[in-house]
Amino acid sequence: MIKLRNVSKIYPNGARALIGVNLKIAKGEFVFLVGPSGAGKSTLIKLLYREEIATRGQVLINNVNLVRLKNSQIPALRRNMGVIFQDFKLLPNKTVFENVAFALQVIGKNKKEVKESTLTVLDLVGLSSKVNAFPAELSGGEQQRVCVARALVNRPGILIADEPTGNLDVDTAWGIVDLLDKINKYGTTVVMATHALQIVEQMNKRVVRVEGGKIIEDKAEEEVRLGI
Amino acid sequence: MAFNSVRYILVQGLVSLKRNVWLSLASILTVAVSLILLGSSIIFLANTSTIAKTFESQVQIAVFLDDKLNDGQVTAIQNRIKNLPGIESVTLTTKEQALWDFQESMSTTSLLEDLGGINPFPDKITIVATDPKLVQGIASQVEKISGVESVRYGQGILEKLLAFTNWLRWIGVAVVAAFAFAALLLISLSIKTNVNSRxxxxxxxxxxxxxxxFVRWPFIIEGLVVGLIGALIAVAAVGFAYTWLLQYIISSLAFIPVVASQQFLLMVFIIMILGGMLMGTLASVISVRKFLRF
Structure with a gap:
């Protein structure tokens, strides 16, 4: 589903964020991306949703090379992909329902579809009772749930999470990770960049460690579970 | 694009107009002012060129002949003039004809007797040139023909008129361009504020x-609406002002040839409306492109 072949990313200012990275993620996998700040995790994530373009190599998603993707083809890519962030990125003047529905409205879905899908996904993330609340009235964890709902409402094949628990306390963070795990079990591929090592250790999922722009360790689910 | 999207885009475009009422109003007024200037200059230029053309077509050379010439000599002079280059027509008005015409205009029948039996009018040849620019050259050649007593034409006036209208034309273009630019800037500013806030x-x-x-269209709609409203204000202003002016000129300055055709006005209004929509759209496209790396 996701393939990186010999990918390097050098920013215009000369910073070498990624150097010769190879990575394969199969459909339905749950992958943690770990490593210190500035290691290249965020760059890697950005390459996946085509916010940045690789300087060298290939970034393939469902066999489409994102390096060659035309700007006009980005929307199609992103409609099959949900992205969540540390800083939520919710619209403060819209209610929970509107924030999630927005993702469907802007891709031209009709009113009925928007309402049904939005309510379903809000139920999935456990926010049925907060449909009409505004983001400011919600806790951090609830806000991130809204973001997850927004990312999922279009039923994407891939969910990308860039430090989704960075602003949350441990218990709330676990709530979000459990939610992502549940989504993964429904079949969505999940790629999550994180600093929360405690969570990574207990989740028994594949762990890819990035440092200095390179993948220095790639532990499969089996190995993690067996503590190899 | 689906109906849902079109509705969303229209609503978004109008909502952002409402959000920045004052900036939108400023943009609308600037568009209106620049289009009023554009419309008035088109109307002004059309009128000056009509006036200039009318004057040009009235430029004739009047050649007065010596009183002592006989008919044969007059015909000979007439023929010599006809053979000069650039002559459109040559008309002879004999002294008898001139007297008759004058008598007619005075509504009298006894002019010759009143003048003591002497006809004071000379024979006159009226020359029309194919091109007003040739008038001066023709006049100087005709002057040299013996038997010609004097030559008259509107010396100098035509040149001054043409220079003046030419000058006005450039001033008009410059003023319109400056205001159109200001309108573009203001609309861009208004759109940029909206892009920023969103x-x-x-x-x-x-x-x-x-x-x-989908991202771009609401802003383009916004620019388009700003341009259109500005244009409609301008059309109304220019329409009322010109209609009033026309009535005044036709009733009290009837000798000035004015352009009053409905078709012409309709054309000016269409140009103004299209100009307004173009300005609005252009400003939006420019400012949105800058903000969204598309």
Whole structure:
């Protein structure tokens, strides 16, 4: 589903964020991306949703090379992909329902579809009772749930999470990770960049460690579970 | 594009107009002012060129002949003039004809007797040149023909008129361009403010896969509406002002040839409306493109 072949990313200012990275993620996998700040995790994530373009190599998603993707083809890519962030990125003047529905409205879905899908996904993330609340009235964890709902409402094949628990306390963070795990079990591929090592250790999922722009360790689910 | 999207885009375009009422109003007024200037200059130029053309077609050379010439000599002079280059027509008005015409205009029948039996009018040849620019050359050649007593034409006046209208034309173009530019800037500013205030929204729209045109269209609609409203104000202003002016000129300055055709006015108004919509759209496209790396 996701393939990186010999990918390097050098920013215009000369910073070498990624150097010769190879990575394969199969459909339905749950992958943690770990490593210190500035290691290249965020760059890697950005390459996946085509916010940045690789300087060298290939970034393939469902066999489409994102390096060659035309700007006009980005929307199609992103409609099959949900992205969540540390800083939520919710619209403060819209209610929970509107924030999630927005993702469907802007891709031209009709009113009925928007309402049904939005309510379903809000139920999935456990926010049925907060449909009409505004983001400011919600806790951090609830806000991130809204973001997850927004990312999922279009039923994407891939969910990308860039430090989704960075602003949350441990218990709330676990709530979000459990939610992502549940989504993964429904079949969505999940790629999550994180600093929360405690969570990574207990989740028994594949762990890819990035440092200095390179993948220095790639532990499969089996190995993690067996503590190899 | 689906109906849902069209509705969303229209609503968004109008909502952002409302959000920045004052900036929108400023943009609308600037568009209106620049289009009023554009419309008035088109009307002004059309009129001056009509006036100039009328004057040009009235430029004739009047050749007065010596009183002592006989008919044969007059015909000979007439023929010599006819053979000069650039002659459109040559008309002879004999002294008898001139007297008759004058008598007619005085509404009397006894002019010759009143003048003591002497006809004071000379024979006159009226020359029309094919091109007003040739008038001076023809006049100087005709002057040299013996038997010609004097030659008259509107010396100098035509040149001054043409220079003046030419000058006005350039001033008009410069003023219109300056205001159109100001209008573009103001609309861009208004659109940029909206793009800024909606930056996060745009970011999310792009993130969830809204198409580029979907992001761009509300702003283009906004610019278009600003341009259109400005243009309508301008059309109304120019329409009322010109109608009033026409009535005044026709009733009290009837000798000035004015352009009053409905078709002409309709054309000016269409140009103004299209100009307004073009300005609005252009300003939007420019300012949005800058903000959204598309």
């Amino acid at each position: 930056e996060k929204e745009i970011q999310i729209m792009r993130l969830v896969g809204a198409s580029n045109s």
